[in-house]
Amino acid sequence: MLIPLGHEQTSVRRLPWVTFTIMALCLVIFILMAPDEHRSEMDSFLRLQQSLGYFTQHPYLKMEPRFRSIFVNELGEDQAVVFTEHMRRAGPAKPEDPAQLQYEQDRFDTIVAGYFESIDSSLLSRFGLVPASFKASHLVSYQFLHAGWLHLIFNLLMLFVVGPFVEDVWGRPLYAAFYLAAGAAAGAMFAVRYPDLQMPLVGASGAIAGVMGAFLVRYLKSKIRFLVWLGVPIGPFAAPAWIIFPMWFAIQLFSAQSLEQHLPEGGGVAFWAHVWGFLFGVVFAAVMAQLKVEQRYLHRAIESKVTMLDNTVVDQAVGQARAGDLHGAVAALEAELAAHPENVDAAIALWNMCTANGDASRAGPAMAKVIENAVRSGDTQLIIAHWDDILVHHPDIAIEPLLAVRIAEILDGEQRVVSAVETLELGHSRTSEKTPMPVLLRMAKLALLLEAPNAGGIVQTALNHHELPADARPELEVALWGLARQASDREMARQASIGKSEEPLAAIEGGDRSLYVTDSVPMSLDGHTLTVDVAGILQQIDLHTLQAVAVGIVAREQAKSVAVMDLLLDPPGAGSDLVRSFRIFGDTFDPRAFFPGDDQLTAFRAMAVHVLD
Known part of the structure; x- marks a missing residue:
């Protein structure tokens, strides 16, 4: 079992209220339902025991189809047949009196009917998705019900890991609609596969699987931290989403097919709901990416809400600056940013004023925040438009090593190699013993790719880290040796050009x-x-x-x-x-x-x- 712990994305632009609301609803509903569900579960269990006990004493009686499906679900198809045949051979003989036989059959049917009445009166059956008595409204309600604490906790943990970040880039309305649609699609496909199943499908896992599929497409390379549970926790480990989520999907698909061999009529864990939910999320996100919906429509709409721009404040500050009151304008913008630090327009206006006045460092933190949010949201155009200017006017701007690496990767993708190298050097200057090993390794590999002048120093920093994986060390050592050889070759050429014969290599x-x-x-x-x-x-x-x-x-x-x-x-x-x-x-x-x-x-x-x- 894979237990998610988090991933390298650690913050969002605004609170993910939709995700938090879904989590809160699932938790509150579970707590409110728990007492009644416990009583219902105990009553159903006793009635089931009574039904099975009566059948054990009268094994020649006929089971009605629904009870037989539950009987098979408990024991498995093969074991149910073996058990029934054994009881009929070893148990009491079938009565010869038709009236007695009919009495016993009616008595058994009455006991079984009481069992089903107990099941059907439970909240899980009344609001869960029962394929045999399908109701469209239950495609939504079943997503907020859970069968136990572990079921609830694992679902909410996975939703917390992936949900806020999909919500951050898609916005609250679309994300909420997508979440419900993914759960509905997963439930509908499950009902289509098992149309005669009379057991309720409950849980948010179908919808959450859809969010996982969307996360895979949107954050393909983001590394997921997780534990492997094999009776005891093993790990933690980290792997990119493009490895861990397809692996999870393969496990769900295999489990669905394996379970179906034992329970062809359905029941047990709803692996097929996970499979269909995940596929729905992948397809939906892929279509979104292909049509560039996020870039064309969503990003600006979200930014306008995120920044909560008070254009009056920004306009007044610009007017003050033009009138000669630069000090007052800067103070007004700083006050606005203190209240709304995510206000992009205010930060850019402050930056322009401070750079014009030769005091770029004063606006550095605000612009660093703007760039960080742009990296997180994928707004490469904003980064390209302002980062070079930042390097010119504030070359020692304080940014974390991971942010520097991500900016450098974006700049490299835009063929801005010089700026990418400068950014990488900036990030390297802020590394310390606390810098995570994956960040240093990523930085070293990018420095080698860019042929950064200080690639050797960056690689050496990674080599000095006590958590460097053993399988990564030989690659870095060979790269460092190659850099030394190149430097020696250059020195040899320099010596030759000035008429010296010493050879360093x-x-x-x-x-x-x-x-x-x-x-x-x-x-x-x-x-x-x-x-x-x-x-x-x-x-x-x-x-x-x-x-x-x-x-x-x-x-x-x-x-x-x-x-x-x-x-x-x-x-x-x-x-x-x-x-x-x-x-x-x-x-x-x-x-x-x-x-x-x-x-x-x-x-x-x-x-x-x-x-x-």
């Missing part, structure tokens, strides 16, 4: 193996972490990961001998096509900065001992 090939040696200069040593400079790029080497170390003295013609140390990242023996080595020359730095010694050679020897330790 050497490649030696032998047989089917290659040795890549990169000249490096130690910059700092912190425990077992050595930071080296490779052609202007700082790289950190975890000394515990070294596969081999070579130390020696190299004689030079007409020059003083020099100590050399090779730090091999790959095993020098068989098993690897590539052997990478950082080479450190003793005359390129002063080892006494790291280890005491009367001379450089003694300190270099102490450093070698530390590395080998």
Whole structure:
């Protein structure tokens, strides 16, 4: 069982009142119904026991179709047949007197009728969707009824995870209509599949499955956090919606088909309602996306309600500024934003006034909020229209790393690579130990894709994170090594252009193996972490990961001998096509900065001992 916990979308533009209202209605209705439903359930259970007990004593009697369907639903088709046949062989013989047989049959039918009267008088049966006695109004009412606490809790938990975000981008009226329509479609298709079923269908899961389908289309790449329940919780894990929701759908489809083999007449968990609800949501959202309904009609309508614009306040502030009262205009806009921080027009007007006055940082927080809301709602045009201006006038604007990554991805999609790189650097400057690992990994991969000048530093930040997945480390390490090689190649070309022959990188090939040696200069040593400079790029080497170390003295013609140390990242023996080595020359730095010694050679020897330790 998958238990949703949340996803990387953490806020919406306004309170999701429709979702909260649905959740509240389901909870309140369940609490109000619980006492009567409990009494009804106990009464039905006792009457069922009485009916089954009488049949056990008179196994030759005939079951009416509805009771037999319940009997089969409880035991399964095969077990019901085996049980009935066993009771008829082992139980009392059928009476020979027709009058006695008719009396017993009438008595059994009366007991069963009392059982059905108890069931039919329950609130779940009166307002749930019963396919055999179909009522159109129950396509709506059944969505707010639940059969137990677990049924209710799991439904509301999933609705809370996905509902507010679909409501945020579609608006309250359309979302409410869609939710009810998804539930109605799921219920209707369930009734079509089992037209003779006399058990009530209850629960919001059909409608919620529709919201899940819409979320999948609208937030395809958003990562869902969830637990796996296998008797004990396992996780949490995170996976994109395009993985987790299709997997959930496949489980529902498989379960529906499996259950149908045991209960061909219907009953049990309504997996088919989940399947049809999900498909309804996917198709509806796909049509919305294809027709661009959200961009053409919904976004501006929602924004006009979200911002609650007081155009009079904005217009008056602009008039004040034109009249020369810039201070009063800025104060008026700041007061408006304090009351309505989501007012886009006020924020943009404040930004324009502050940038014209050379005080862009004053309007920075308001514009950061505008951009954040635009990213969340998918308003790329607003981002494109204002972000470059923000980078020019307020290049150190405070934005969270995740927001920086999402803005950079949007800019990259619009072929604004330079702005995307600047934005990525801005986000990287605000990373810390608390920055989530997925954000750093996403940032590193985008930096490599954009060939950002500081891609090495961004990748190194991800590598330093203690939660970096083991399967992601080799990819980043190879990428970092490639960046170092590129830097060395550039340095080699620069040296060649000014007539120098020193080569910071050497490649030696032998047989089917290659040795890549990169000249490096130690910059700092912190425990077992050595930071080296490779052609202007700082790289950190975890000394515990070294596969081999070579130390020696190299004689030079007409020059003083020099100590050399090779730090091999790959095993020098068989098993690897590539052997990478950082080479450190003793005359390129002063080892006494790291280890005491009367001379450089003694300190270099102490450093070698530390590395080998």
